[in-house]
Structures are given as structure tokens and as C-alpha cells.
Amino acid sequence: MALLLEHEFKPLPADKQIETLPFLEAVAHLPPFFDCLGTPIVYSPVKADLTGNIKKIRAVYDSNPAKFKTLQNILEVEKELHGSAWPKTGATLALMWLKRGLKFILVLLQSISDGERDEEHPNLIRVNALKAYEIALKKYHGWMLQKLFTGSVYALPYKSDLLKALEKGKEVKEEESIEKIHQFLTRVTPILDAIYEMYTKMNAELSYKA
Numbered sequence: 001m002a003l004l005l006e007h008e009f010k011p012l013p014a015d016k017q018i019e020t021l022p023f024l025e026a027v028a029h030l031p032p033f034f035d036c037l038g039t040p041i042v043y044s045p046v047k048a049d050l051t052g053n054i055k056k057i058r059a060v061y062d063s064n065p066a067k068f069k070t071l072q073n074i075l076e077v078e079k080e081l082h083g084s085a086w087p088k089t090g091a092t093l094a095l096m097w098l099k100r101g102l103k104f105i106l107v108l109l110q111s112i113s114d115g116e117r118d119e120e121h122p123n124l125i126r127v128n129a130l131k132a133y134e135i136a137l138k139k140y141h142g143w144m145l146q147k148l149f150t151g152s153v154y155a156l157p158y159k160s161d162l163l164k165a166l167e168k169g170k171e172v173k174e175e176e177s178i179e180k181i182h183q184f185l186t187r188v189t190p191i192l193d194a195i196y197e198m199y200t201k202m203n204a205e206l207s208y209k210a
Contacts, residue, residue: 002168003032004109004184012190016197017070020061023191027098028054033105036165037129042152050101056094071095071195075202087204096206099195103136106189112159113181123160126153142209 009026010019031054034047060078061068068074068091078090086092111128118127133149141149157165163177164170199205 002170003029003036003166005180009187009191011187012194016194017072018191018194020057020068020071020074021065023071024054024058024061027102030102030105033166036157036162038157039152039155042148046101046104050098053094053098053101057091057098060091072198072202075198075204079202079204087202088206088208092204093206095195096199096204099192099199100136100140102188102192103196104132106185106192107135108132109181110185110189112162113178113185117159123158125156125159125162129153129156139207140210145210 007026007029010022012018031047031050034043034050037043057074060074067077074091074095075087078092079086082089082092087096108125108128108131111131112125116127116131118124130150130153137149138146156162160174163172163174166181167177
């Protein structure tokens with residue numbers, strides 16, 4: 001799974017403190033995932049949003065690497081710095097949306113890995129994409145965006161074409177690709193869960209619609 005495994009995420013440490021730089025370096029390789037889904041009118045903005053949020057967090061980190069060594073450091077410092085404007089500001093807001101984009105990727109891949117499918121059309125990924133959208137993004141989107149996304153599932157690639165795109169064009173057996181997806185999910189899911197847990201604990205989650 002060349003696209004997913006070429007830059008591995010560091011394992012989640014026992015204290016769940018996620019180092020900012022290794023996280024950003026690993027996640028910076030994931031926006032091209034959305035190229036594999038086709039439908040540029042829908043997924044190009046998602047890719048651009050993901051990329052933009054990574055850059056915003058990186059700019060904050062680069063301003064003081066020692067101060068912003070972990071993602072939790074960023075939220076704690078920005079909470080102190082921005083007062084009542086927090087958490088709808090700075091890298092805190094950027095990471096909030098970044099984790100939602102990552103959640104979409106992970107739920108979609110987990111659904112494919114688990115073998116969830118439309119039995120009448122087993123090579124389509126509509127069921128998987130709709131599940132990912134419902135869980136990760138739908139409640140944060142207004143009516144128009146919701147319509148756009150749910151309509152886009154009819155233009156998604158076949159599962160076999162998606163897996164080939166994730167292998168960067170190489171012909172690989174489906175079982176091998178699914179195993180690589182499983183490896184990716186095993187590494188990244190605990191990290192994303194820890195980020196969501198951090199937002200909940202710090203009361204930093206917002207539910208406004210984009």
C-alpha cells in the first residue's frame with residue numbers, strides 16, 4: 001500500500017502525548033488519498049482543506065518547536081493565548097478539521113477492510129464511503145454540502161481501481177492490499193482516537209456547520 005505506508009506514523013506512546021513534528025510529517029503524505037477517489041469537484045476541496053490545515057499547524061509548530069512539541073502543547077498554549085476566541089482559532093481549529101478528514105479516510109478504509117459491501121455490487125465502494133461520510137463529516141456540513149457528498153458516491157471508482165491507485169498503479173492481489181490497509185489502520189487508529197479524546201477532555205470540540 002505505497003501511498004499509505006511510505007511514511008509511517010510513530011506508535012502512540014503510553015502517555016498518549018503525540019509529538020507534533022513526526023505526526024505532521026506522516027500525515028502530510030495522506031492528502032493524495034483523495035485523488036484516488038476521483039470526483040474532483042467534491043474531493044479536491046477536501047484535499048485542499050486537509051493540506052491547508054496541515055500547513056497551519058506546521059506554521060504554529062515552526063514558530064516555537066520546543067513550546068509546541070506535542071499536539072496537546074498546542075491546544076494548551078492556544079487556549080491561554082486566545083482566551084474566549086479559543087477553540088475556534090489557530091492550530092486548534094486546524095487540527096479539529098484535520099482529524100475529521102483523517103476520520104473519513106480511516107472509516108472508509110476500515111469498512112473496506114472489514115468486507116462491508118453492497119452484495120449486489122461488491123466492487124463498488126458506495127456503502128463504505130457513505131458510512132465514512134455519515135460518521136466523520138456529515139453533521140459538520142450544511143445541506144448543500146451534504147447533497148454534494150451523497151450524490152458523489154455514484155461517481156466513486158471501483159474498489160479494485162481504488163486499491164490499485166493506493167498501490168500507485170501496481171497490480172497487487174486484493175488480499176495483500178487489504179492486509180496493508182490493516183497495518184495502516186492498526187498504527188493510525190489509536191493516534192486519531194487519542195486526538196479525539198484530547199479534544200473531548202479539553203472541551204475543544206465544536207459542532208458548527210461548514
